[in-house]
Amino acid sequence: MKYNYYYYVEGETEQAILESLKKKGNCIQSGKVEVFNILLRKIPVAKTSVHKPGTVVVLLFDTDIQNSDERVQCLKTLEYNLKTFKASNI
Amino acid sequence: MVIMDIKLDNFYGFNGFHMNLSYPKKIVHSSIEDEHLLGNPNFRYRKVNILMGSNAAGKTTLGKVLMNIFNYLRRNQLSDLSRSISNHSKQANFTIDFVPNGVELYRIVGVFTPSQEMVEEIQDIDLRIYKTKISKTDNYERCAKRLNTMNGSTLSVREIPRFGWYFTYPKDDFYYHDVDAVEGMDKSLYLRILNVVLKTLDSAITDIVEVPDVEDAYIISRGKQKLVMQEESFAISNVLSSGTIAAVDVSKLICSMVEHRNGFYYCDEKFSYIHSDIEKMLLSVMISKLGRNEQFFFTTHNLEIADMNLPKHTFHFLKKRFDGEESYIECIQASDYLKKSTDSLKLAIENDVFGTSPDVSLLNELYDLSR
Numbered sequence: 415m416k417y418n419y420y421y422y423v424e425g426e427t428e429q430a431i432l433e434s435l436k437k438k439g440n441c442i443q444s445g446k447v448e449v450f451n452i453l454l455r456k457i458p459v460a461k462t463s464v465h466k467p468g469t470v471v472v473l474l475f476d477t478d479i480q481n482s483d484e485r486v487q488c489l490k491t492l493e494y495n496l497k498t499f500k501a502s503n504i
Numbered sequence: 505m506v507i508m509d510i511k512l513d514n515f516y517g518f519n520g521f522h523m524n525l526s527y528p529k530k531i532v533h534s535s536i537e538d539e540h541l542l543g544n545p546n547f548r549y550r551k552v553n554i555l556m557g558s559n560a561a562g563k564t565t566l567g568k569v570l571m572n573i574f575n576y577l578r579r580n581q582l583s584d585l586s587r588s589i590s591n592h593s594k595q596a597n598f599t600i601d602f603v604p605n606g607v608e609l610y611r612i613v614g615v616f617t618p619s620q621e622m623v624e625e626i627q628d629i630d631l632r633i634y635k636t637k638i639s640k641t642d643n644y645e646r647c648a649k650r651l652n653t654m655n656g657s658t659l660s661v662r663e664i665p666r667f668g669w670y671f672t673y674p675k676d677d678f679y680y681h682d683v684d685a686v687e688g689m690d691k692s693l694y695l696r697i698l699n700v701v702l703k704t705l706d707s708a709i710t711d712i713v714e715v716p717d718v719e720d721a722y723i724i725s726r727g728k729q730k731l732v733m734q735e736e737s738f739a740i741s742n743v744l745s746s747g748t749i750a751a752v753d754v755s756k757l758i759c760s761m762v763e764h765r766n767g768f769y770y771c772d773e774k775f776s777y778i779h780s781d782i783e784k785m786l787l788s789v790m791i792s793k794l795g796r797n798e799q800f801f802f803t804t805h806n807l808e809i810a811d812m813n814l815p816k817h818t819f820h821f822l823k824k825r826f827d828g829e830e831s832y833i834e835c836i837q838a839s840d841y842l843k844k845s846t847d848s849l850k851l852a853i854e855n856d857v858f859g860t861s862p863d864v865s866l867l868n869e870l871y872d873l874s875r
Contacts, residue, residue: 415847418854429865436859444855449865458871 418469419445422452428474443470451475453488457495462502471504505667505768506541506549506603506799507570508644514596514616515588516565517824517831523566525550525799526644527817527839535791535813542606542796546643549603550817552791555803556810556853557822558862562833563803564673566822567770571671571682573600577612577661582629585614592619601648603638604667606797609647610635611654612664633659668766672753674773683766694759698722701755704782705748746777754778754786761793761800769794770801780808787812810850816842819849821860836860 423429429449435441450457452473465471473495479485508525512518527548531539541547555563565588572585589596596616603609613632634654636647671682691714699712708726715721721734724744731743733752754774760766771790775783783806791814794800810819819838824831836858838849852858 415851415855415857418851433859436856444852444857446854446856446861448863448868450868455868461871 415443417443418466419443419472420465420469421445421447421472421474422450423447423474424451424453424476425449428476432474445470445472452495453479453492456491457498459498459502462498462504465502465504467503469504471499505669506797507600507768508549508603508609509599509601509648510566510570511597511599512569513598514590514594515569515598516590517560517562517833518565518569519590519830519832521562521833521835523820523835525553527815531815531817534815536815536818538796539815541603541638544638544640544642546641547603547638547647548643549799551794551799552814552818553799553801554809554814554819555801555822556805556819557860558824561822561824561860563822564772567671567673567772567801567803569598570600570770571669573598573612573614574669575682576614577664578666580661586616586629589616594618601644601651603797605665608635608637608665609644609651610664611648611651631658631661633661633664635659635663667768669768669770670757670760670766671770672757672772672774674776675750675753683760689756689759689765690763693762694756695722697759697762698752698755701751701758701786702748705751705778706745709748747779750774750777758786758790758793761790761798764795764798767795767798769799772803773805775804775806780806784808784812807850807853810853811848815839816845816847816849821858823858823860 421432423432426449429447432442432447436444436447453475479488506525510521510523510525512521527539527550530545530548536552539548539551541549555566557563569585569588572588575581576585595618597614599611599613601609601611611634615630617628617630619628634651636650636654638647669683695712695714702712702724703709706726709724710727711725713723713725715723715732718734721732724731724733726743729743754771757769757771757774761769769790775786778786783804787802787809790800790802817837817839821836821838823834823836825834826832838852838858841857842849842852853861
């Protein structure tokens with residue numbers, strides 16, 4: 415283990431899956447898990463300050479949105495969040 | 505005094521709790537010297553125990569249960585122990601294996617009978633005490649096996665050899681501290697330690713002297729100011745920083761360790777206001793002062809402590825989970841997860857390898873707040 419890992423997950427179901435995979439060992443890299451819907455919420459810039467530069471952030475979400483307008487909005491939010499992470503060297 | 509094993513059920517948040525304090529093999533070039541009973545290298549015990557974990561995970565209450573058990577054994581004071589029972593309608597029990605004198609392993613099993621009535625305290629306790637002699641080649645596991653086979657007549661509390669303890673908690677805590685020692689403190693030694701520690705924390709402090717003819721009173725010179733401190737309380741406490749005030753207690757603890765007055769030490773979050781570098785240095789000083797057949801518990805939230813060059817078996821992580829209304833506190837040993845000496849404990853904590861990080865998801869709501 416060389417890096418810090420941090421998981422942003424959509425909901426409590428994904429949180430439980432990740433916690434269980436962490437416990438099994440060797441399935442995924444261990445890291446902290448936080449419920450934050452990356453498709454619906456913009457990451458506040460100040461929130462990126464909790465991560466050390468170089469942290470590997472893993473985003474976990476599903477793609478079950480049917481409505482196309484909603485889907486476009488979600489993709490825009492995701493794009494914004496990815497840019498915010500990149501700007502913070504994460 | 506050395507604790508080897510603790511089991512708690514129905515005390516505070518501890519249900520089915522188990523913590524073992526032996527360790528399997530000798531660590532070569534360990535920074536903790538003589539981590540075994542005097543004259544018996546096979547009887548390995550964890551001399552230094554650093555407890556970490558989220559808030560309200562049981563770090564403080566573990567110390568309180570131990571303190572209440574000791575107080576019951578020494579002073580026949582059952583009320584505090586009884587009050588730490590979580591559910592009075594259920595049986596509460598504890599088992600503690602310990603070595604009070606370096607030569608015998610004692611096991612105390614205490615069982616509180618449940619009460620049908622709503623009472624604040626249960627006075628009905630069934631106590632069983634067993635002991636076995638520790639031979640030169642024994643390890644803890646072998647002695648514990650012998651104790652497992654004993655179930656006949658038991659010893660009385662009076663037959664347990666006298667041992668001391670030193671529990672210290674943050675100042676705002678109801679308990680604050682509880683000390684049982686054979687002899688009084690060497691005042692000149694304490695004054696020397698107090699001078700060194702307080703001057704390190706506050707460079708404005710120039711001198712600390714005893715007030716003649718007044719018990720436990722000191723004058724702290726800080727520039728032109730003279731502050732009077734008596735029994736750890738200050739006449740003008742807002743002049744000194746919170747860290748400096750906390751360091752007064754730490755100095756007392758160090759003094760006790762230098763003198764080997766208590767033998768068992770539990771230092772609970774005394775360094776919350778103290779700089780990390782000073783905390784690390786003082787922790788290493790305390791470790792260096794620990795004598796043979798003595799044991800030290802230290803609780804902290806400071807991740808930097810995990811980067812200290814200490815054996816992995818020194819670190820314990822407490823984690824609380826809920827099953828319905830009942831809470832279960834689990835003790836996770838870092839050495840069970842990190843096998844190589846090169847594994848970084850700090851990185852493991854940062855990556856939540858032990859599953860003890862708090863869930864901060866709820867705090868996201870605060871970002872959305874506005875007027």
